[in-house]
Amino acid sequence: MAADDVPLDDKAKRMRDLLSSFYSTDQTSVTNSNPVSSKYATLDTINSPSFDPDNYMNLLVQKSNLETLLQRHVEMAAEIKNLDTDLQMLVYENYNKFISATETIKRMNSNIVGMEANMEQLLEKILSVQSRSDGVNTSLFEKRGHIEKLHRTRNLLRKIQFIYDLPERLGKCIKSEAYADAVKFYTGAMPIFKAYGDSSFQDCKKASEDAISIIIKNLQEKLFSDSESIQARAEAVMLLKQLDIPVGNMKDRLFEKLEQSLVDVQLHFDGKIAYPANSDESAKQESPDHNFTAHEVSTSELVEAIRAYRVIFPDSEQELIRISHDLVIKHFETIVKHIRNQISSLDLLGMLRLVWDDVLMIDDVLPEASLADVCLEAANHAVKVYISGSFSHLLQEISNSLMKVQNSQKETVKEEHSLQIILEASKKAVIQGSMGVLLNFRHLLDDSRPLLNRLRDLIVDWVQEGFQDFFISLYNRFLLLSGKSSSVAPDLVFRDSIQGDKTYAGLVLVLAQLSVFIDQNAIPRITEEIATSFSGGSVRGYESGPAFVPAEICRIYRSAAETFLHLYIKMKTQRVSVLLKKRFTATNWIKHKAPREVHMFVDLLLQELEGVQSEIKQLLPEAPSRKHRRADSISNGSTSSSRSTPLRDDRQLARSNTQKARSQLLESHLAKLFKQKMEIFTKVDATQDSVVTTIVKLCLKSLQEFARLQTFNRSGFQQIQLDIQFLRISIKDNVEDEAAVDFLLEEVVVAAAERCLEAISLDPAVLDRLIQVKLEKSKEQTPTNDP
Template identity: 55%
Template sequence: MQLPSTKLYQRLHCQLFHWRTTRDIIKQHIATAFLHLQNEISDVLVTHSTSNEKLEESQLQTAMEKSKIKVSQGCIDLLQEFRHLIDGNTELLVKLKDLIIDWVQEGFQDFFQKLDGHFHLLSGRSTGFSQESSTVDFVQIDKVPTVLVLMLAQLCVFIEQTTIPKVTEDLADSFSGGGARSSEYGPPFVPGEICRLYRSSGEKFLQHYINIKTQKISKLLNKRFSTPVWLKHKEPREVNMFVDLLLLEFNGVVSEVKQILPGLIRRHRHSDSTGSTTSSRSNPMREDMLNRSNTNRSRSQFLENHLAKLFEQKMEIFTKLEYTQESVISTVLKLCLKSLQEFVRLQTFNRSGFQQIQLDMEFLKSSLKEFIDDEAAISFLLKEVNNAAHERCLDPIPLEAPILDKLINAKLAKIKEQSANM
């Protein structure tokens, strides 16, 4: 075999060097572009979500929209930039076209996976994208900006339902072909796999948000119920201050959810919840409690518990969690009321302490109607809290309906006066 001349060999070597250099530069350029977009998305999310969460409504809504735009427009811009590479007329770019197509498709697959992992880190999760939902550890809840967690949940939905289909369509139009990738590795971009990843992550973020909010409120309730001596509680003269704290925290949840999640909160307006409190609202509780006495307490308690269980079997308290305002708000409230029920069960009440719980639950019943969609379930849980206090009371004689209404009306009048002075 005749060896090539030194000049020809040097020329071929120079061309090979330039081909490899150009290939490496383009590959690195594509990888850097994806990393830059991930950092831009992260900056938008972090900048517009603060740990104190004291953002005005317009600011939070703007942050959510900016995040969506940054993801969608960022991907579109990358596709346009990469399209210039495969449309190039230079000899090297033409030769590298199949490789570039594979790199772009691989790049989007890797980008969406890494972005998902970055979302988990931002939310306080110590692991990246994972198929295991039950073994994920969390950082300290107090350090997690809960607004950011809720934004991530909604952003995952947007990526799954809007961004991935758009990217898939554009890749099919302008970046089909390729083939430089070995067949043993499978297709470079698998949209179904990415959609499943973001669907799973979105559900985890939404549940994580609910867990954070519920635990925060539960801590306040636990402190409130473990501090006083309920056996020495004085006769109730007004709704307890813990009710104001609970409503304040719950209003914070409502404010965040309304700005980020879709769906209108249906405002309930019933004849028994407009204007003042009437005795018809208190009659069911009054009739139920006045029928009890110390002599037949055991029999009545057995019957009450039996009826409650039958009622609970027919009522589905915790429905499937959805990405709507109603679903998230109702779930947080239901979990908080279940926690409240457990805290009550740990205490022992005198008559006045039991009456205080009765008053507080009746006031919450009317106050929470405008926020929730599942009114029957919330009413049932409030009654369960009251029943728990009845079971733990040494002398469970309830407040009479006129007194109960008078105290609730006084609280409503006080709230109305405070709102007028603000």
């Protein structure tokens, strides 16, 4: 038994051995069949069938001391007592069972006594009933035969009357178009017409054949009538076959009619899902008791036609399978067409439910078509197109929100917070759009129909792969918007649409901040949502790795944020440098007159810096603390004019002629070699002061190069000195690293001095007066320039 195979504990084994010994059963059937040789006897062989007491005692004495022997004696005494008790209980329990069985047998013997007499009485009664039944049958035999003969005669008279009434009945059926009844009546009379149609029923046969000819003609007309339903035409074929009219030549024409009916089904299907957007219609589709629409009616008619065709044309199974497959494929072509028009997941679910209901209806009458597999394959493609289309639409929405920067720039629309508004709109498009597509995809996973349940793992993989590809495509789209090259194929159309448009620097700054938002906010939130609702997926396999890798996406956008920020600085610097070069080189510095006011290139530089500040204040945060600021602030022009290095002051005071000036320049270069090196270009932080400071440094560096390419007279050099001093005062509150900026400003003056024919500094009093005049003039113009 199976119970013997289960490992038993010690007590169960002991009980089994007791029973075996009590009933004298074969010990080898319940114990180990392999005897233990006395040569290899151990202390554990006491329960084996081949137990040898002498060997056991010798082994126990050899291996145990006196204390152990006494302890073993006590244990064995207790075990013997327990075994005796168990044996007594077993005997008692079995004794009670034997007593109970004996009493039961006695009761059965007492109950059976007298049953034999009752059976003999029953047999006598049965024989008596049988004899009386035989007597009745013998007395009624003749009468029963006569009655059966009269009954047969009556039935024959009825058939004869039916034959005589058949032409009239067929005429009534023709008038009421009850062709099925007419064929039934005529086929029922055919055996009689074949036997007696040329003699007794000649006239009835001729009249019936004339009526049947009319019926056949009407059935053939109905068969090829476009106004008749497919069920009516199928019924006509069945009736013609019952009348032995060949219908093989009608098969092709009937299948053409059937394929035309597919067009009606498809039109009704397309019309049903043409306006699925409102919630009432969706609720109606989910309601089990809503009225049949034209689509359900046409599908039901098609199903009935397929059932009829299978009966009419038994060899038409392959053609019916082909037609069914075409219907499902056309349904999904319609669904894909609607998917490309950007529908919601609820609308898609409604379409899939319609198709699945059609598949189930057709599968009941044509299971050989395996429409469920065809539907699954087509749904696989449709859902994949829907998921990829959702990501493409989201990508386009984000791109459109970013393109507003370009459009506003081309249309010269300037708002105070236009960049900030566009950045917030882009953030909203990224996060709400991503959450929206995830919600739509979750509706697909929540559907309980077998169709989408079988695609669940694929949908999870497609969603994760879609987000990975989406953020990479979005990064490539950012590159195109910023003017950088990208060879990714999906962006070719977008690249053509923006080709020729000059990239706006403000857009690049928006891209930088949007990349920071994606790295720090969007990706963690999307990752959490994916882990909650879209975990799993088994199609890719472990060797392919996870479909969505947030760390990789974060790394891409973290790098993109730095790249776009440096690109913005580069674009702004290039613009300012071009304008400065144009203004700076247009002046004839070697014939310059004595300075009377600040040069226009300074106004141009300050104006551009003001535009930069206006943009970055909308998007970048302020620095938590200023770095490398000098402890002493600059209060006015005279104070700042005395802040030049001692070497420079000595050089300007001692330079009375050209030879002395050249000597001082040589000393200046030698002093630079021993001066402590200053770090000018440090790492750029995504803060207002850091970006402005970097742009100012780069512009001053360009200005230094422009000065090195010019030749100045004394007035030209003094003009540069005036411009730089005013520039120092104007930008001191907007830069982060004043020491480096002061150094670069000094470098511009030094470069002009190196290229000056007579480098004599402007009188400090004149310098202060000209600066104060410019400052007062700027204050007067400031209110008029404010919007």
